[in-house]
Amino acid sequence: MNDFLNKCREAIGAAFVLTDPADTAAFLTDWRRRFTGKALAVVRPGSADEVAALVKLCNQFKVPIVPQGGNTGLVLGSVPDESGKAIVLSLNRLNRIRAIDTINNTMTVDAGCILEHVQNAAAQADRLFPLSLAAEGSCTIGGNLSTNAGGTAVLRYGNTRELCLGLEVVTAQGEIWNGLRGLRKDNTGYDLRDLFIGAEGTLGIITAAVMKLFPQPRAQLTAFAAMQTPDDALKLLSLAQEKCGAALTGFELMSDFCLQLVAKHFPHMRPPFPQNYPQYVLLELSDSESETHANEMLEAVITDALEQGMIEDAAVASSIAQSKALWNLREHIPLAQAEEGKNIKHDVSVPISRIGDFIRATDVQLQEQFPGCRLVTFGHLGDGNLHYNVSPPEHDPADAFIEKQEAINRVVHDSVHRFDGSISAEHGLGALKRDEIRRYKSEVEMHLMQAVKRSLDPLDIMNPGKVV
Template structure:
């Protein structure tokens, strides 16, 4: 039966776009963190929405599960198949066309397989900004960004991927095509199906195209690194910039001393230019549509006020674009430094800004009491309360052995503190299979059961990315 299905896939896509040899499938079977590895009946590479729809119809008829996949850069195993070998991977990388740029409406219509960086570049060539920006932007794809409601460094000003999306094209679990490709900023006609599919990680439908917002390119951007002594001063600094710079504030990233020390260990050219590698280093970016002089003067004025209020102890303003990029690379390389150091326990969490100081102080203290010598690699998008609160074992201990022994207890400790502060256990990485078991306790029984009811209603055969986000 399966051989016959493979032949039918070939009839839809062309045999060269149905990968069944083990060597050809390998690049699609392991997640970016190398935490999950599965097996697949085949890897399918469609080019059009009609091809996706026909593949889904075939899978529905044969009760074969589908794992939608984009750039495969996720952190929660959401695009990795299970070990049964009976699932097919539907990778959308060949669906990479930009269908239209509407300058008057300030929108771009594009397919799910478009690489994020290429979208940024296409928009810039038309004097527009596409503000979604992630560390993986050179390989992640728009479909995956939408499926996980990705965040990134510009959420403070422009919002998550959900906030940038106006319309979607989606293939349902029955192989029907929902054409919601509209560039409307107002459409009050019942349930918002767009928001239902965004963030669903391919469990309710397969996103094949989208209409996304564009913005005018800023005339000038100024970037600075500043030193703060504690988290209270860091939050006060954020408040000051929000009051003085308002919408011109487009980046506010926090990095701890331990995070940047690890960075410098593995990437010596990424040394912190601030004196003494302070307890907290904050990367701040202002973007302006008026003039370079205006935003530079505003930045200097706010920094002077911060010095006077003893909120900061040092500051370095990037003198050119190259130095500004170096500052951003420091922030982005922390994740790479962790990978070089070895396996670590990641927590992508959101905390209300009013509870952030309490969370960091209490969780740090509890973690160090229970696991002496543990290294806390805490950094993130402080402007929107998103911390990447990661745990590395004490020096000299085997990372894999430490994680195997303590992962469950460390997750429980962190998540209990998140719940105490009324935060979220997933800010921008999604749920996937990594947080599947934790979701019911975090969301609450009512919310979790509503999610399961939606899954049953839209995908009664449970063929779309089963055992991800919710299990039915």
């Protein structure tokens, strides 16, 4: 492989072909630090042309490629296996914001741009880029597109797929497809863009994208509501949608145990109520008219919800600081879980109308089979996405509980399937769920996916062992 590595150095510069273990370590371990792979090298191209040159070399030498953005994935999609045969192709040097068009409401960005930087660039142009998720300070646009990331604003703006108008992609043969068209209507054949979005780098490497921008809202209001059951939360969701329409941009559900964990590990963070309730919802409105109009809508929702017995109490943020404090409660749930210790995570979706039934049925099954397990249930109720995580009983050894992961996954995923849901809502399949998905997709669907893979990547060098 020395010949291959030397040609890589010639293509992109020796400084950007990393082989020393001290230099490559950060690229080989997954975000949760549960798995470390091996790689022939980590390569860091600086342009789409350099990416294409590297892919052509990989074709010539039959070297697998693992594309990587911010390496914030949770399903082992952006790290190599333990064979040491692949290269990791990091896109973090492709970090230019190429253009902002405030008339067309689009931004053209390199795939390695950090999500938070894209949000800030949009704000400086008096526009909103609405994709928002916990890893936004580290994750990249290319990774967001490759996993079709969701986040907290899907209810109003959709997943990353809905926010993208065009792509630049290096194919598995090392050709560059320039599809950077900022068009909202383009009915000229197969939608190649949608093939690459959500493909987790298994069909080609996204190097740039045209993303949608939106006008900055004139008012953003946040409220926190307490209730008895997820069914009450669903009733509140229907009421809020009826009264607020598209102004409802966030609707997050979290159980009391989630906030108990937050308070335990971050004592300065507590719900804004004098007593605990079984369930909570965080609502956010983004209004294009005025703060007065937004307040009127939110007051109408809260008043009606209290009168109809949907909620027990509610608090409305009266300042940016209070709004951030409420969002911090939601955003610190994963951090509190990490502080509590190892747990078994599930990123699932079910039809919104069936969420209450799913939670009840699955809670009962898990408690019957794994008595004392603690359920950390939270997520984006407005789009049907739950992070349905299972922690060990309080005084049980975490490692022994993690050994039951396969059995616990079976209970949860079978329940998801019964409720017509998906075992991966926004994290993707990666290597972690690649075999698991075969239990729930039909042979027809799997054969179609495999046919696409064989057609676009006949040598199977693009992120092999992931997705299909």
